[in-house]
Amino acid sequence: MSGARSLMVALEKEGTNIVFGLPGGANLPIYDELYKSNIRHILVRHEQSASHMADGYGRVSRRPGVCFATSGPGATNIVTGIATAQADSSPMIAVTGQVPTKMIGKDAFQESDILGITNPIVKYAFQPMSAAEIPEVVKKAFYISSTGRPGPVLIDIPKDVQQNEVEMVFPSEVKIRGYHPWVDPDIKEIERAIDMLLTSERPIILAGGGVIISGAFAELQSIAELLMIPVVTTFKGKGSFPENHPLSLGPIGMHGHAEANKMMVEADCVLACGSRFSDRSVGTFEEFEKHLKIIHMDVDPAEIGKNQTTNVAVVGDVKTSLRIMVKMLIQKAMKRSGDNPWLKHVNETKEYFRQNLKLHPHPLGAAKVLRKLREVLPPQSIVTTEVGQHQMWASLFFDVIHPGTFFSSTGLGTMGWGFPAAIGAKAARPDVPVLDIAGEGSFNMTENSLAVSVLDNLPVIVFLMNNFSLGMVAQWQRTFYDRRMIGIDLKDCPDYVKIAEAYGAQGIRAETIEDVGKAVQTALKSNVATVIDIPIDPQEDVLPFVAPGTSLKDMILPS
């Protein structure tokens, strides 16, 4: 069996039934075997989109998405996608072609040292130098990518290794000496955590992306309800807890909800689940250390103490740790009444900001547009975002009701991620509507995936909040650079309705709030991709705003 054939067999054994990619000289043997296999191929227009599609597929299905690219430029084109997956702990397998082994290091045509280039941004990388290694490499790649803290794994296969015919052995399991993703949480630490939560006066739960990755939604909700603790999330953890739940305060951070930031600052004990205390979430760290007892649960031991000193650390899968915690609470009949001064204060604060926070007066203000979207979009729909103002408005004004239905490039902040990721999500969940909350600056970067969405029958909705500029940069120039506006004006170009139509998709311009609602309903009924172009106000800022390098308590509110 050839190396390329064994790759297909191994992928099928791992349950892969779809790959996103683009062929080229150095991966043609792989494509020739793809032709003969049952795996569905989605032909992209640029390899970066293939990696984002695999990423979106992986986040939604919680199994590695697979993308293919050829050597050289094909491989370097997926670098951004790999870095995005790594920053957000997303399971992904990238298979690249490489020049034949004899040509490596000779600066051959379309040769790039992709192992060297991607080293800091992969969880692991393989370069099988003989065909016989491929079955084990694939098995190990899936194991590494999907266990512990998930991440991208690269398999770089020289062309002659794809072509060589050898006897293949497909291992049923693999062991890796230096890799131990399963850590049993320390029961004593969980007991200490419970004590700390019960003895604190102003506890809060900070739910991060780890809750979504491990699918610990029910466990998280049980703990919040048993102990009546309000829940804030990081942006990556948005939607790990139903945002219409009475205990939900929404995301904290640079553009967090006012009530979430305020309560985070006032809390005396935080249970941080699968969160890494990123600068965008917590502002300056020193403010946290002063008065706050921190319980940190994470599957990655290296996260404990990386950004934040903790009082109690529970290393292990967040779902497992939380489940043990729930069990202990139930066994010992430990509960906490919601009738306490802290929760009363939390609810009053929440109510205050809901009543008093000024919203942008424009008829197509971000809050109005996104609340209209929430009204008409079924709650089980999957939502992705691009990166920029629209993303932060989504964080503020679009409530996630069904846990684990909201995905964004939160760590790397990759513009152009949301649309291809939505297509990948649609491939994983064809049964639910998938919508990308987009800005035109980001959509511009990967809009050629409209061809994929149309031709491969993966219809998604692009909810384009068009302010004709790179809005977030514009906001920073208005706020920090004395309104010296440069490099932000995208003008009214292109016409996104025509762009959609040119690709055979549906384009709708929505110029009133009623139009927005109707357009989403039309898109939901359509079996073809729809771009809804919504001309919003270029002058609207995202508020509240915690300026970089400051603390959550210094949050700037709309005036």
Add this chain to the structure above:
Amino acid sequence: MWSIISVLVENKPGVLFKITNLFRAKNYNIDSISVGVTENPEFSKMTITTAAEEKQLNQIIKQLDKLIDTVEVKLLDEKKSIYRELVLMKIKVNKPSDIMEITDLANAFKCNVHDVRKSSIIVEITATPDRIDAFEDLIRGYGILEIARTGICALERGYRDES
């Protein structure tokens, strides 16, 4: 103050690159690094010294541990380890009597003397870094022409099942 980290790694291409690239990417500093195959050819042992403060040192160890190609990462306790560095020094010979003086100093430090010439002499010293520094101080007056250091290599004393 520097610390000694002993890292057992898979003996395969690219692993040294991954380790040093980790230090670079995280903005940690390597003071010295020595690498060699162990008694089991499947593994290599790296001895890394770094002048990190405690919090950063903890992170370095965790990040090294997180690498899939590292099998064991240990922070060595100086008091419970043997650690040595080998240094070759080319020293200037200014006048004939220097040869005798340098050789005497070298003997006092249990060094080997090589390549004695009219104008230079090479001394090989294997010792702890502070002893090497002391020797270097004494010899500096003659003029050090070149130095090559191996970096520290270290082993814990005793056997793990003991005590």
